Amino acid sequence: MDGDAAGTRAGSTFGRYRLVRLLGRGGMGEVYLAHDTTKDRDVALKLLHASAAQDPGFRERFTHESQTAARLSDPHVIPIHDYGEIDGTLYLDMRLVDGSNLAEIVAAGPLPADRAVDLVTQVASALDSAHLQGLVHRDVKPANIQVTPSGFAYLLDFGLVVTGDADRLTSAGLFVGSQAYAAPERFDGGGADPAGDVYSLACVLYELLVGRPPFTANSISEMMRHHLLSPPPRPSVDAPRQLPAALDAVVAKGMAKRPEDRYATCGSLARAAAAALQGTPQSWGTTTTVPSAPRPAPPSSVPPPAHVSYPHSTPGSSGGPRYVTPSYAPPASYPAAPAAPPHRKRSAVPALVIAAVVLVVALVAAVAVLLTSGGSSSAPTTTAASTAPSVETTTSTAPSTTPTVTKAVQPPNTAICTPGTGEAFTSVAADRGSGVDGEPYTSCEFAGAIAAAYRARFTAPQSGTVAAVSPRAPDLGAISMSCTGESNIVTCRGGNNAIVYIY
Template structure:
């Protein structure tokens, strides 16, 4: 049909087709605009039901005028062929965009707000779509949603409110081209998006569309089907009787409020579901507003402009890390009062160390009057174990070995300190008298990640065991082990699945009955707790972010931990029984390794301050000509990994100036900064230009494992290239 003219429409190209229609891009020769024509296939032209559906689609959509609904201009017939003239849309279906991967949360919210707004307009006209699914949602190149295919829509005899019943039977499409689930010889079409009342064949109202949108919303947020199975019977059973896995289990980036919204939209009892699309839209808009207001504002510093014929980009960094003590905590308040209205006791935050270099991993003595920590010394070249009295200036170094040491942990009687030392073959666990003396090795671990990478010791309250991370074979993930100080034998406490990286950072509860630890799954982590007697660990957080240490409150009611769950690393608390984490009022940004004093109401943590900037240096034409480098791209955050485009006009780099690592681009002089990605998750970086300068490849971990993505230099959604 390409090149033919139907009525006053000249057919330019075929856009796609399915069982109920073939769509062409055409030119309206009267108005000089691009239009889409949808033809009813010839084999269905005499099918009364197909013809009714085709005409129903035209009548339903033409009755609506809304930016989130594809506009229908006309329905006509030529030479026995029925066709619908509709708005031409440039883009792809939502199904194409999902492609088994979750969308960015801000994109999920923006699209679903528009879809809900479109449904609200349709419901206000008494029209129920009855076939909402990702294949029937179009996403334009500008990122806007358009509802398509009103072929199953019910035209009510008169306008009805969204919650009123429209007497129609449940129908579902069977589409051999875009079917979501296929068993041998059977295309199940949109069965997976039907509401429970639609499955049961009951009278439907607008709330059926809200359930279907909830199913699509779940899929957008997780990249996985809400209800799945090999046959329609299995899917029907899931829709009627089973709840899908919590979205946060499949995508740790899903906010708790979005999870609540999805759950309400998927209520099997429609009386408990959202009662109108307007209510759903309002909740989504509120979440979008709150999410945007909570983001860390980008810091934009004036950027110098340089003129270089040939230049190099380099990264310069400055680091300061010290130990802080916050005093005046009412620790019992933590476990029993969770609202911000409850007043905290007066609190003071005091720098405990102000030495150069890094002071790490503070640990309180049992009486709360001393802190042991690791420090590289005045020269910064030899990490050892130091002890300092709270309120005093004198610092005592307990160890003088040339190997690096870290992770001090006091015995419960205050007489000894355990620590870890980097050895030639593994990492050793040592014990040294708290007043000084020779250190004694008690165990050698198989830890291979490096001394300061996730290593922590915990001494049990009864003084009998030390918990640590280790493994017995290079082929297995790291687990938590208990070392008996009586027999020096170990017992494995946790055994993570084989595809996990492992467990680390154990901490005994104050009563010694539980151990909290971090579990790493391909570079993202969450907190788990496990009984010291053994058993299955229980997951406590579902953030899928990075952790920087954890500690129990002295009453055992809560766990305080360091996490980048809101951007830079801050201090958070979560009930030991489970719940939503809340941020502490102290710690600020880049706070790590919290530690509580058993008495004295004190909390210690390490606070770091660093930034990395991108500098530009001219490559001299001769050895005698030198020009000092200039700071080109800089802020109070991290600017890293720069690369010039092939023509030298642009620079791409990774930056944390928006709160998390994202890919940014600017002009060669550092001006006109543009953020290209919005993953809002950990570890996005290593940008590299394509040879033609049109695309940028980079790596990111939105699902916890590293994959390669490609994005257009002019912007747009990233495209995944690999799947781990």
């Protein structure tokens, strides 16, 4: 039975699979809730349209999708059980996930800001994992993000994934990807790269916050003009509920027209959004000190920038923060940074004049002494330092900074998985439990995966739940861990009595 018709294959069999009901249709085929009679489990089975399977280009794309998705181990990517061909139809066997896609969820209205940022953070983890392997999704949108009842997000449909150096696998002139979330360079025929996924994820963030895509249009050409020419919209203005204005700059940078002006990674976008909500940006593995008084304004001889942008701190070579101006500056219509408080400048000119006069007087006195003494070697020599009156110089002491976080010691009965550095939260340890022959009860591979998931979700030590797939037991799927963040150590517990420490 051909699935191209209006009917479905529900109720029939496909190889070892019994097709229960149709879950959805897409450009490449259909997805069914199916039962694998060999392994006795329910799966999501994607079947390529029979007509499309005759096209070598589609066949190549489908095979590429299967191979690509199977290589990704991030917990927020749907695991692939199997793929192949049965009776001339290509299929993809995926884990069945309960829940709804984000398009269905946001159709009921915008999400609370913290939930929106949390979901974007989870998707960012999946995208960055793919980018590290040279893979680009190209179709990031709410409909391709499945959310379980517990709030765990999965990125779906890697059918549009391409490798960074692969040729386009589409027919001539066929635009791949959803235009409402497509980066400007896509309309110009630019190649797929991670920056395009960053742009799309920023569009998703805006939609979750506001309840609609960044741009709406009645035609592809109109949508194209918006992405190429219209400034990024401001969620703090468009959302029905109050949002921090700092989120405007996050969305604006994520949706920058030029790829090089966007965030370098999807994780950077997610962390910036989380920092905008918290109001105090912080990065893992670094100690941030915050001045307790406003920094002085730049000299008046330096012309002000065309757009005001907030400075951010990065670790300097001396360990303290150095302030740099971001390469991105939001448009002038965005809220400007608050003006620095006025301060007084004490002119250095009078002090220099007094010092010069004192020095001349001292030299004259020294010459007079030498002349009256007749050049005798026993005469005392008077120097400028000894005859000049002391001048009191007032210097301002730098304001005190907040104390740095002291690195915690290694927890007892643990194996060090990541030694880290001398700074806090750079080390990872796994609980030994009742392991045999010194084997940790919690594997270091799983500990590393949990640590990565925690750092991707949280920008500072705090309590919350994360999940990751254990490389030693991938069939178990994502294992949830409950984490408690303290001043200098994070403890995550879950699974089969697993314990992971980040300190």
